[in-house]
Amino acid sequence: MPKDSHKKAAEHHENAAKAHKTAAEHHEKGNHEEGDKHSQAAHEHSTKAHEASKEAHTKSGVSKKK
Numbered sequence: 702m703p704k705d706s707h708k709k710a711a712e713h714h715e716n717a718a719k720a721h722k723t724a725a726e727h728h729e730k731g732n733h734e735e736g737d738k739h740s741q742a743a744h745e746h747s748t749k750a751h752e753a754s755k756e757a758h759t760k761s762g763v764s765k766k767k
Contacts, residue, residue, distance in 0.1 A: 706753060706756050706757030706760050706761075707757045707761075709753045709757070710750055710753035710754040710756075710757050713746050713747075713749040713750035713753055714746075714747075714750045716746040716750075717743050717746035717747040717750055718743075720739050720740075720742040720743035720746055721739075721740075721743040723739045724736045724737075724738075724739035724740040724742075724743055727739060
């Protein structure tokens with residue numbers, strides 16, 4: 702169901718944004734180890750968001766132009 706795929710993609714995008722924000726906050730405070738952990742989580746969520754977006758567009762019949 703395309704709507705579920707789009708919702709899943711949106712949730713991953715939101716989680717990625719939250720992790721990016723948290724990583725930035727830790728880096729600003731000089732807590733680089735914790736910031737790096739959140740940066741990695743952000744990357745993982747971004748990857749999942751990208752995959753879910755591709756799936757959603759495939760299911761909805763919308764293709765990306767290159």
